[in-house]
Amino acid sequence: MKNYKIAVLAGDGIGPEITAEAIKVLKVIEERNDVKFELLPALFGACAYFATGDAFPQATIDICDQADAILKGPIGLSHEESKKIPVEKQPERGALLPMRRRYNTYANFRPVSLPKSLAHFSPLKPEVIGEGIDLIMVRELVGGLYFGNKERGVNEQGQRYVRETLEYDEEQIRRIMHEAFKLAQKRRKLLHNIHKSNVLMSSVLWNEVMEEVAKDYPDVQVVNYLVDAAATALCLKPTQFDVMVMENMFGDILSDQGGGILGSLGLMPSACIGPDKAYYEPSHGSAPDIAGKNIANPYSMIGSVAMMLENSFDMADEAKNVWAAMQGVFGDGYSTADLSKPGSGVTMISTQEFGDKVVEKL
């Protein structure tokens, strides 16, 4: 029997609620496979800061270090609440970015996927969704502006200024390109390379390295898109995309636009993969306004479990079953509160009901 340790960082806001549903799913998978999941809960984010003064405390680091994979809920506070914490201690700078840096999780996979049968959730017209949206954004996750040097000061004119750097070297670009090309090879052999080479010199290097790496994948067709044009195209013709690769900040913005075209960020799970460790998280925030109400959509968190099953535990079939179960629940005419308004022809279900129904289907 395989034994896997999973660090479970439920996070802030809606984190604990949606994590509870993800754990239900893990239990089912465990029961019917020759596998044991040892769950190691730990504090991470604002909850950790309030308990220990540190958003990513040493105890949590220790647990993550020894875990085979990390399941991480959303973290963060509301705009107003976060002002009460020193900037560098805030959950994003104090926990999330250090996690990404520590495990060097440079490859972030964000599926943006909506089968035709669930087109009613999308703000886009059915004819735009066509046979369904099914793309994956591959986002570089440990470089660029996120991890650049940051300098704040007062200039000669007595003005406060901030200067921060966006930096990439060829090796950082090369390794994410290989991830993207490999994924494209397994899928439609189509890679959209997102850049801003008409302004950014980092994009000029990005494109150079992309072209070098492309030689190793002659069967993959590359289409170059300026990031701004990609933002237009994601609304107008999302079905043209299959695998998209982009630097850190572009990936942040476009992937959230991805949640927008699906109908909710609640449909956005993700995998953050480094050389030795991977963690899995919803792409969205902790939604403090709806926390504790049992109305959050656990799809993104359960989907992150599916990505963990496939990537960390080599259980691709069970991952497929999880996706199918979740889409099946929605396909049966149910909806969580983020995706539909009551009275729009669907039956509204709670966070827990969604989890229960997924478990039933599995």
Place this chain on the structure above:
Amino acid sequence: MKNYKIAVLAGDGIGPEITAEAIKVLKVIEERNDVKFELLPALFGACAYFATGDAFPQATIDICDQADAILKGPIGLSHEESKKIPVEKQPERGALLPMRRRYNTYANFRPVSLPKSLAHFSPLKPEVIGEGIDLIMVRELVGGLYFGNKERGVNEQGQRYVRETLEYDEEQIRRIMHEAFKLAQKRRKLLHNIHKSNVLMSSVLWNEVMEEVAKDYPDVQVVNYLVDAAATALCLKPTQFDVMVMENMFGDILSDQGGGILGSLGLMPSACIGPDKAYYEPSHGSAPDIAGKNIANPYSMIGSVAMMLENSFDMADEAKNVWAAMQGVFGDGYSTADLSKPGSGVTMISTQEFGDKVVEKL
């Protein structure tokens, strides 16, 4: 009689075609008002580079310097074509950015507007468009990554790298905030401040200065949005926005997403305003693939004329007439090729036909 000099930079690709229609409109306005528009055509962009070796040649600079306003068409080459020109001579780096820098056009206004009656053009469902989308993005246009220091080299590991800087000082932020707050005061008194303060220190300063400036406009309600959340919200609920303010790169991406939710970048005019000079341009590129076919949508270019009438020549009423005429043509059931497929219940018209019909309505 007022006499205004207008530098006319038709640009590349579809630029000349849509500029011709914009000029038709200017002629009508001239005929029925006590005003003379002296049109000063000049080369700008790739066409200028091929003719003179310089994308923004001195002759064009001279014309722009003496003009009361500049009407600028889209510029640029296809991805493949642009590789044939040295990076720093390419139309964007060689002409567009120098123009913005020269005239310090820090305030870029990009209306994203679609009345309910034209909801059929949008990829969004009619219920998402509701009573219509009517927002303006206020984009800082001469700071940030666009104008930062750019360094390319080889690091100690022998790896090529690029480092570029994103810099803002408080004065740069303050002046764009005043523009945004003033605009909000004239409209719905609602300002969405777009930032990424959980990662970027420049956004921390951005928000600080925003809060300072906000004190001068107590009647304006400020809503803070992370840029990624704004990208989601623009798809899910665009009607919540009225005035949005953001730094340069965010404005580039979100405004093109704006074109996406309207149905085409062809609906995106803009005004770029500096202390002493303003220029007006569509937000989109030169679309080399459809150049010369008489199918481009001149709305963005004629809309830029409307913005010029209002901002540079104090002719707000005529500007309104131009908007109404353009929307009237579409409202009569016509469409350009970017907005609809033939056979979708609209009558397809060419670039020139659109211009002619606008002139008829005026």
